C-alpha cells in the first residue's frame with residue numbers, strides 16, 4: 001500500500017528529468033548520515049552517488065553542521081548589493097588560497113547552471129567591452145553544462161538531455177570529442193576537429209567552454225590531459241578565453257583538487273559548484289582573471305549585469321568555508337587513492353561480461369558502460385533491494401561515492417553492480 005505522502009508526491013511534485021503522468025518510482029528518505037540514507041521503513045542503504053557529486057564528506061557531517069548552526073543565529077541571509085559579510089570574505093579568501101594566483105575575481109551565484117550562464121555572460125561582455133563582435137562559443141561533443149538556456153546551448157546537441165530544446169537555442173560550435181582516453185596514449189589527430197573550428201571561426205568565438213578531463217552526463221568519458229593542454233595553448237595563441245566547468249569534478253573527485261591540474265593549465269574563467277558546500281546547500285562560484293574583470297568594469301557605464309537575490313548567501317558561504325578547511329587538511333587524497341584502487345580491483349574484472357562494453361575508473365569515479373540501456377525503473381528497485389543507492393542513466397551505471405566511504409560499504413556498491421550486470425532482465429535489449 002502506498003502511503004499518503006507518496007501518493008501526494010505522485011500527484012503534485014515534479015522530479016528531475018521526469019514525467020508528471022508516468023513518473024519513475026520515488027523513495028522517501030527520512031534521514032541521512034555518513035554514507036547511509038535511511039528509508040521511511042527504517043532500512044538503511046549505502047549511497048553511491050554523493051547526491052550527484054556533491055556530498056563528498058558524507059551526510060550530516062558534524063563540522064559542516066556546526067558551521068551552519070553557528071551562522072544561522074547570526075543571519076541566514078542578507079542581500080549582497082551594497083553589503084558584505086564575514087562568511088563571504090572568508091570563503092573568497094579560501095578560494096583564492098587554493099586557486100592559481102591569476103584567478104582572483106569571484107562572483108558568488110546560486111547553482112552550477114547559473115554559474116555557466118554568468119561565465120558565458122562575462123565572456124560576451126568582455127568582447128563587447130573591447131568593441132569586438134564575438135558571440136559564439138566553441139565546445140566539444142558529449143559535453144554537459146547544465147539545464148538553463150545558455151548552458152543547454154553548449155551541451156551536446158544530440159547526445160544529451162537537451163536535444164529536444166536545441167532548436168530553441170543559440171547556435172554554437174561543437175568539435176568532435178577526443179578519442180584518446182585518459183588511460184591511453186595521446187593521438188595527435190584528436191585535436192584536428194577543434195583546431196579547424198577554432199581557426200575558421202576565431203573572429204566570432206567569444207570563449208571556449210569545456211568540462212576538464214571528465215565529461216559527465218554527456219557520456220561519462222575521461223579524455224587525455226594532452227587534449228586540454230593543447231586547447232589551452234590554442235586559446236592563448238588566439239587570445240580566446242577558456243571557461244573551465246569544474247562543477248562536477250572540482251574539490252578532489254578526480255584525484256586532483258581540480259581536474260584541470262591533470263593538464264597543468266590555468267583557466268581564464270572557472271566555474272565551481274556542487275561539492276563547494278560539501279553538498280549541504282546550493283552555491284556556485286565563477287572566478288576570473290583580473291584582466292577579464294577589468295576590461296568589463298572599465299567599459300563605463302556598463303557593469304556586469306547579474307545579481308541574484310541569494311548572491312553570497314551567508315549560510316552557504318559559511319559551510320563552503322568549512323568544507324574547504326576539511327579538504328585543506330588533505331585526507332581526501334588518501335581517501336580518493338584508496339577508493340580508486342578498490343574500484344579497480346572490484347570492477348575491472350567485469351569487462352569480461354558480455355553485457356559490458358567498457359569500464360572507466362578515475363579517482364572517486366567508476367563507470368560501467370553497458371551494451372544495452374538499463375531499465376531505470378527495474379534497476380533502481382533492484383539496487384534498493386540490495387541495500388544501495390545507485391542511479392544509472394542510459395547505458396551507464398556509475399559510482400561517485402562520498403570520499404569517507406569505508407571498504408565494506410564500497411564493496412556493497414560494487415557487488416550490487418556485479419549482480420545487476422548478471423541480471424539480464426534489468427536491461428532493454
Ligand SMILES: Cc1ncc(COP(=O)(O)O)c(C=O)c1O
Pocket residue numbers: 052111112113114116144145146147211216217245246247248249273274
Ligand atoms: C559539468 C556540469 N556543469 C554544470 C552542471 C549544472 O549544475 P547544477 O545542477 O547545479 O545547475 C552540472 C550538473 O550536473 C555538471 O555536471
